[in-house]
Amino acid sequence: MVHAEEVTRSFGGTRALDRVSLSVRPGEVFGLLGPNGAGKTTLVRILSGVLRPHGGKAWVAGLEVAREPHRVKARIGYATQEASVYRDLTVEENLLFRARLYRPKEARALAAEALVRFGLTPYAKALAGHLSGGWRQRLALAQAVVHRPEVLFLDEPTTGLDPLSRRSIWELIHQEAARGAAVLVTTHYMDEAERCHRLGLLFGGRVLAEGTPQELKAQAKARAQFLFAPGASLEEVRGWPGVLEAWPSGEGVRLLLRRQAPRAAGWVEVEPSLEDVFVLLTKEAA
Incomplete structure (x- = not known):
């Protein structure tokens, strides 16, 4: 449903995307995980036909995006970081306006359905600008x-x-996937990434790894030790040979240790979080 192949994009002398390849299947929530500036928004703008790639190709809903961007835009839904609603229109008017752009003959029925499905019926006549941030974002998704x-x-x-x-x-995002839509979500929240069926870890414009959260953790465990040092000081742990990263955690220190490096007495192995996996992969990439 969504397929990117070696997609590249630069801005001046900065390579924002470097040969990015990924796929999203129907009924799947695919998370694009990465820090600010990793290239997530640039990739979404290319896939939605807003921005042209400088290299590679992308297909969405069976259409090559660069060749048929207008047809692609008619087949997708797109919500940005900022809730893209008209604040001086009511909730119902916002939905009617959007529905009329795509399916004018069914607009009223589609808007009424969205009000119910997204729990917006009590706010139908309220101005979008008067909604709280959470409800405004819900309207943007609707x-x-x-x-x-x-x-x-x-x-x-x-x-x-x-x-x-x-x-x-x-x-609500998972409800859309259950309906059969292919959903690509960008985020820098590690806990949210756990909610995705599959993930792509984007850093410096490149995909460092792709797979389910469980697969990514298994791959990381094969490459490093994830440990907890109870009662240890940060300075002590960082001075240990083979330590890749260490940070305070409760009554001790969490750390990444090279796979073959010896561990100190009392250090215990722990399950890696996605944040741990991301730290390991970015350290290796750097």
Whole structure:
């Protein structure tokens, strides 16, 4: 449903994307995980037909994006980091406006369905500008899918939201995947990445690894030791031979140790988090 092959893009002398390849299947939530500046938004803009690549190709819903960007835009839903709603229109008017752009004959029925499905009915007559951040983001997501797109691109859809609002948005995202849509979500929240079926770890414009959260953790465990040193000081641990990274954690220190390096007495092995995996991969890439 979504396929990128060796996609490259530069801005001046900066390589924003360096031969990026990935695929997203129907019914799948694919997470593009990376820090700010990794190239996530650039890739989404290319896949949605907003930006042209300088190299490589991309296909969305069976269409080559660079050749048919207008047809691609008619088949996708796209929600940006900032809730893209008209604040001086009501919730219902926002949904009607978006639905009429894609399916004018069914717009009213589609808007009514989205109000119910996203729990927005009590706010139908409220101005979008009067909604809280969480409800405004919910409206932005409803707008992105009101026309039932085959592919959904969500660029950091939960930025700035509280944990309960973030959880609610993710529930709605998985509902779209269950409907059969191919969903690509960008995020820099490691806990959110656990909610995806598969992940691509993007750093410096390159995909460092791809797989399910469990597969990525298994790959990392084969390359490094993930340990906890109870009662140890950060300075002591960082001076140990083979330590790749160390940071305070509760009553001790968490650390990454080279696979073959000896560990100190009392250090215990722990399961890596996705944050641990990401730290390891970025250290290796650097």
